[in-house]
Amino acid sequence: MIRVPHRARRSLKVFAVAALVALVAGACQADSPGIFPPAAVTQQGTLTQDLYTFVFAIATAIFILVEGLIVWAVLRYRRRDDRLPVQTHGNLIAEAAWTVIPALIVIALFLLSMQAQDKIEAKSAAPDVVVDVVGFQWQWTIGYGCPDSYESATNVQPGQDCDFALTGAGKQGPDLHVPTGQTVRFRLHAADVIHAFYVPRFLYKKDVIPGRVNSFEVVVEQPGTYAGQCAELCGLGHGEMFLSLTAEDRGAYDAWYAAQVEGAKATPAPTQAGAYEVHISATTAAAFDQTEVSAPADTPLAIVFENRDLTVQHNVTVLKANPDGSDAIGLPFAQPGATVTYQVPPLKAGAYTYICTIHPNMTGTLAVQ
Amino acid sequence: MATTALSPRAGAYPRSRVYEWLTTTDHKKIGIMYITSAYIFFLIGGLMALAIRTELAAPGTQFLNPDIFNQAFTMHGTTMVFFFVMPMLAGFANYIVPLQIGAADMAFPRINALSFWIIPVSALLLFSSFGLGGAAAGGWTSYTPLSEAKYAGIGQDFWLAGLLLNGVSSILGAINILATIFKLRAPGLTMLRLPIFVWTVLVTSVLLIFAVPVLASGLVMLFIDRNYGGAFFDPAAGGDTVLWQHVFWFFGHPEVYILILPAFGIISEVLPVFSRKPLFGYKAFVLATVSIGVLGFGVWAHHMFTTGAVFLPFFSITTFLISVPTGVKMFNWIATMWRGKLRFTTAMLFAVGFLASFLIGGLDGAFSASTPIDFALQDTYWIVSHLHYVLFGGSAFGIMAATYYWFPKMTGRFLDERLGKVQFVIMFVGAHLTFFPMHLLGISGMPRRIQDYAPNVGWQDLNLLATIGSYLIGFGTLVLLWNMFVALRGPRTAGDDPWDANTLEWATTSPPPSYNFDRLPEIRSERPLFDLKHGGAGHAPALPSGEGSQR
Ligand SMILES: [Cu+2]
Numbered sequence: 001m002i003r004v005p006h007r008a009r010r011s012l013k014v015f016a017v018a019a020l021v022a023l024v025a026g027a028c029q030a031d032s033p034g035i036f037p038p039a040a041v042t043q044q045g046t047l048t049q050d051l052y053t054f055v056f057a058i059a060t061a062i063f064i065l066v067e068g069l070i071v072w073a074v075l076r077y078r079r080r081d082d083r084l085p086v087q088t089h090g091n092l093i094a095e096a097a098w099t100v101i102p103a104l105i106v107i108a109l110f111l112l113s114m115q116a117q118d119k120i121e122a123k124s125a126a127p128d129v130v131v132d133v134v135g136f137q138w139q140w141t142i143g144y145g146c147p148d149s150y151e152s153a154t155n156v157q158p159g160q161d162c163d164f165a166l167t168g169a170g171k172q173g174p175d176l177h178v179p180t181g182q183t184v185r186f187r188l189h190a191a192d193v194i195h196a197f198y199v200p201r202f203l204y205k206k207d208v209i210p211g212r213v214n215s216f217e218v219v220v221e222q223p224g225t226y227a228g229q230c231a232e233l234c235g236l237g238h239g240e241m242f243l244s245l246t247a248e249d250r251g252a253y254d255a256w257y258a259a260q261v262e263g264a265k266a267t268p269a270p271t272q273a274g275a276y277e278v279h280i281s282a283t284t285a286a287a288f289d290q291t292e293v294s295a296p297a298d299t300p301l302a303i304v305f306e307n308r309d310l311t312v313q314h315n316v317t318v319l320k321a322n323p324d325g326s327d328a329i330g331l332p333f334a335q336p337g338a339t340v341t342y343q344v345p346p347l348k349a350g351a352y353t354y355i356c357t358i359h360p361n362m363t364g365t366l367a368v369q
Numbered sequence: 370m371a372t373t374a375l376s377p378r379a380g381a382y383p384r385s386r387v388y389e390w391l392t393t394t395d396h397k398k399i400g401i402m403y404i405t406s407a408y409i410f411f412l413i414g415g416l417m418a419l420a421i422r423t424e425l426a427a428p429g430t431q432f433l434n435p436d437i438f439n440q441a442f443t444m445h446g447t448t449m450v451f452f453f454v455m456p457m458l459a460g461f462a463n464y465i466v467p468l469q470i471g472a473a474d475m476a477f478p479r480i481n482a483l484s485f486w487i488i489p490v491s492a493l494l495l496f497s498s499f500g501l502g503g504a505a506a507g508g509w510t511s512y513t514p515l516s517e518a519k520y521a522g523i524g525q526d527f528w529l530a531g532l533l534l535n536g537v538s539s540i541l542g543a544i545n546i547l548a549t550i551f552k553l554r555a556p557g558l559t560m561l562r563l564p565i566f567v568w569t570v571l572v573t574s575v576l577l578i579f580a581v582p583v584l585a586s587g588l589v590m591l592f593i594d595r596n597y598g599g600a601f602f603d604p605a606a607g608g609d610t611v612l613w614q615h616v617f618w619f620f621g622h623p624e625v626y627i628l629i630l631p632a633f634g635i636i637s638e639v640l641p642v643f644s645r646k647p648l649f650g651y652k653a654f655v656l657a658t659v660s661i662g663v664l665g666f667g668v669w670a671h672h673m674f675t676t677g678a679v680f681l682p683f684f685s686i687t688t689f690l691i692s693v694p695t696g697v698k699m700f701n702w703i704a705t706m707w708r709g710k711l712r713f714t715t716a717m718l719f720a721v722g723f724l725a726s727f728l729i730g731g732l733d734g735a736f737s738a739s740t741p742i743d744f745a746l747q748d749t750y751w752i753v754s755h756l757h758y759v760l761f762g763g764s765a766f767g768i769m770a771a772t773y774y775w776f777p778k779m780t781g782r783f784l785d786e787r788l789g790k791v792q793f794v795i796m797f798v799g800a801h802l803t804f805f806p807m808h809l810l811g812i813s814g815m816p817r818r819i820q821d822y823a824p825n826v827g828w829q830d831l832n833l834l835a836t837i838g839s840y841l842i843g844f845g846t847l848v849l850l851w852n853m854f855v856a857l858r859g860p861r862t863a864g865d866d867p868w869d870a871n872t873l874e875w876a877t878t879s880p881p882p883s884y885n886f887d888r889l890p891e892i893r894s895e896r897p898l899f900d901l902k903h904g905g906a907g908h909a910p911a912l913p914s915g916e917g918s919q920r
C-alpha cells in the first residue's frame with residue numbers, strides 16, 4: 001500500500017540517513033569520541049558508566065520506537081485523495097498507557113540513579129590520602145599533607161602549612177599523584193571565581209566555588225596518567241586550565257611523595273656570587289609594573305620579584321633563557337604579597353621576553369647589553 | 370479596548386506608511402514588527418555562532434582570540450534567547466492569538482506597542498557595549514563572581530540593563546496576552562475550545578509573569594554588587610555566590626519552557642491541519658501543558674547538580690517526571706498523524722522535523738536528570754548539544770513551521786514551496802551535522818566555552834563536522850530570506866484559507882482588515898472553521914470536544 005515516494009525526496013532522505021550512519025559509525029571507532037563515555041578508571045566512575053549504558057539502552061529503545069512510528073506515519077499516511085479521514089479525538093486507554101508506562105520507566109531510572117549516587121557521593125571517615133585543590137585564574141595549586149582545618153576553611157593558600165604544594169607552571173598544569181586502590185579525598189577551594197575540577201576518565205566533576213569547600217572521594221583502580229581540565233567558564237584562560245593526574249601503586253606514590261617533600265624543604269640556592277639583581281613587581285594580573293628592564297650580558301641574574309597583587313599568585317618566566325634554549329620558569333610562584341628571587345643563568349646580549357606563566361598576557365622585555 | 374473601525378475605509382488618514390508603522394497599535398502590525406526584528410536578531414546571533422564555529426573548526430587560534438570568543442558566545446546565547454526566540458514567539462502570539470479567539474485586537478493595544486518598542490531599545494543598550502569597552506563575556510548565564518565588578522568590565526552592566534529592560538517588555542506582553550485571552554474571546558469560545566496554540570501561549574505568559582521578576586531581582590542585585598558596593602554574591606563579604614545560580618535558574622528553567630511551549634503550540638496547529646484530523650487527546654494536551662508549567666518551577670537546580678549545594682534527589686525526581694507530560698505530547702502528535710491524510714507542505718515538513726529532532730533533546734533529559742550521569746556530562750559539549758536539540762531542533766524548527774504556515778495569512782502571499790523544501794532539507798541535515806557530534810565531543814570530555822583544544826585529543830574531526838553543519842544552517846537561512854524576498858514581490862494569491870485549516874484566523878481575509886472580522890462563524894468546538902466547512906462532519910455536536918470519542 002505504500003506509494004513510492006517522490007524520487008528526489010527519497011534520494012535526499014537516503015543521503016541524510018547515510019550521513020548520520022557514517023557519522024555514528026565513524027564515531028564508534030576505537031580511540032575516538034563515541035556515544036559511550038571513555039572507560040572509567042575509578043570505582044565510582046564504573047558505577048556511572050554502568051548507569052549510562054543502562055539509560056542509553058532504554059533511550060535507544062524509545063528512540064527507535066518513536067522515530068519508527070514517525071517514519072511509518074510519514075510513509076504510510078501520505079495524502080492520496082480528498083476524502084476526510086476518520087476524525088479520531090482521542091483514546092483513553094492509549095493515552096493512559098503512554099502516560100503511565102513512561103512514568104514507571106522514569107521512576108525506575110530515578111531509583112537506580114539514587115542508588116548509584118549514594119555510593120558515588122559517599123564519604124569515608126578516614127580517607128587514605130587527602131589532596132587539596134585550589135583553582136585560581138588560570139591554574140591549579142595542589143596541596144598535599146595540608147592541615148585538617150582545610151576541610152572547611154575557605155580561601156586557603158597551600159604553602160608552608162602543608163607538606164608540599166604544586167602549582168602548574170606552563171600550559172600543561174600540575175601533575176598530581178594518587179595511589180591506586182586507595183580512597184583519595186579531593187577538597188576543592190577557589191581563590192577567585194568558580195572553576196570545576198574535571199577528570200574525564202573519572203566520569204565526574206565538581207565545582208570549585210569561592211566561599212565553600214566541596215569535596216569528593218574516588219578509588220582509582222587503573223594505573224596511568226589522566227588529563228584533567230577546568231570545566232566551568234572562569235575567564236580568558238579557561239580553555240587552558242589543565243592538569244594531569246598520575247595514579248600509581250602505593251610504593252611509587254610514597255617515593256614520589258618523599259621526593260616532593262625533600263624538594264620543598266631544600267633551601268633555595270643562595271644568590272650566585274656577583275649576580276646582577278633585577279627588580280620586577282606586579283600589582284594586578286593585567287601587566288607587570290615594569291615592562292622594560294635591562295641587565296648586563298654574560299652575568300648571572302637574580303630576578304627579585306615582588307607580588308603586590310593581593311588576589312592571585314604570579315611569577316616571572318624568562319623565555320628561551322636556559323642554555324638549551326628552554327624557558328627559565330620562575331619557581332616557586334610568589335604568593336600574594338610575597339617576594340621571591342629567581343636565578344637566571346648568564347645571558348648573551350639581546351632582547352628577551354619575560355611573562356607570568358599563569359597570565360601569559362603579562363609580558364615585558366629584558367634587554368641584555 | 371481599542372476603538373474598532375466599522376469599515377475598512379474609516380481609518381484612511383493621509384499619513385505616510387512609515388509613520389503608520391511607527392505609531393501603530395494594530396496587533397497584526399506589531400506582530401509583524403516583532404517577527405521581523407526577531408529574524409534580524411536571528412541573523413546577528415547566527416553570525417556570532419558561525420564565528421564561534423569557525424574558530425573551533427581546527428585546533429589553534431585562527432579567527433577569534435579568547436577575549437572576543439568569550440564575548441561572542443555570551444552574546445550569541447543572550448541574543449538567541451532574549452532577542453530571537455522570545456520576541457519571535459511573542460510576535461506570532463501577538464498576530465495569531467487575537468485572530469484565533471475572534472477578537473479585534475489585544476486587550477491593551479498601546480501597551481502592546483510599548484512592549485514591542487522596548488525590544489529594539491534594550492537591544493541597542495546591550496549591543497552598544499561592543500563599541501564601549503567590550504560586551505559581557507561571562508556566558509549567557511553570567512555566573513558570579515566572574516560577572517562581578519572585579520572580573521568583568523562595563524559590558525556586564527550593559528548586559529544587566531539590557532536584560533532588565535527586555536524583561537519589562539516580556540512582563541507587559543504577558544499581562545496583555547492573559548487579559549486578551551481571558552476577556553476578549555468570541556461568544557461560544559470556552560476555555561476548552563481554545564486552539565492549543567492559545568493554550569500554550571497562555572501557560573507561557575503565566576510562566577513569564579512568575580519567572581521574569583525573579584531574574585529582574587537577580588539583575589538588580591548584581592548591578593548593586595557591581596556599582597554600589599553590594600555583596601549579595603560576594604562570599605568574602607558574607608554573600609553567597611551560589612545564590613546567583615539559584616536566582617538565575619529559578620528564572621532560567623521556566624525560561625526553557627517559555628522558549629519551547631509556544632513551539633509545541635505551533636506544531637499542534639500545523640500537524641492536525643496537514644493530517645486533516647483533530648489534535649489527538651486535546652484535553653490531555655492541555656493538562657500536559659499546564660503540568661509542564663507547574664513542574665517547570667520545581668526543576669531549576671538540575672543545572673546545579675555539580676555545585677554540591679543542592680538537594681539532589683528532589684531535583685532529580687522532578688526532572689525525570691517533567692519528561693512524562695512532554696512524552697504525552699509526543700505520542701499525541703504521532704497519534705494525530707496516525708491514519709490521517711498527510712500533506713507535506715514545508716510547514717508540515719518542519720513540524721515532522723521538529724518531532725524527529727526534539728525527541729533527541731528530550732531523551733537527553735533522561736541522562737542529565739540522572740545525577741551520576743550529569744556529574745560526567747555537565748558543562749561539557751554534551752550539554753551544548755542537548756540545549757541546541759531543544760532550542761534549534763525544537764523552538765527554531767517550530768518557528769520555521771510557523772513562518773511557512775502563517776506567512777500567507779500575514780501577507781496574502783505564499784512562500785515558495787520548492788524553495789521551502791530545499792531550505793528544510795539543508796537545515797535538517799545542517800542541524801544534525803552541527804549538534805549531533807557535540808554529544809560525542811562532550812561524552813569524551815570536551816568542556817563547553819573553551820576557545821581552543823589540543824590537536825592530540827581526537828576532537829578535531831567532529832568539530833570540523835559541526836562547523837560544516839553550522840555553515841549549512843547559515844546557507845538554509847539565506848534560502849529562507851531569498852524566499853521571503855521573492856514572495857513579497859509576487860502577487861497575492863493565497864486567499865483566505867489556503868491550507869484548508871481549522872481555526873478562526875483563516876475565517877477572515879489574508880491579510881485581515883484592521884478590525885479582523887466582518888463576522889464570525891458559530892463556535893461549537895476547537896475547530897470552528899472545520900465545523901463550518903464540514904457541517905460538523907466527524908464531530909458529534911452534542912458531545913463536548915475532545916471527549917475521547919472515537920468514531
Ligand atoms: Cu575554567
Ligand SMILES: [Cu+2]
Nearest residue numbers: 314356358359
Ligand atoms: Cu600572573
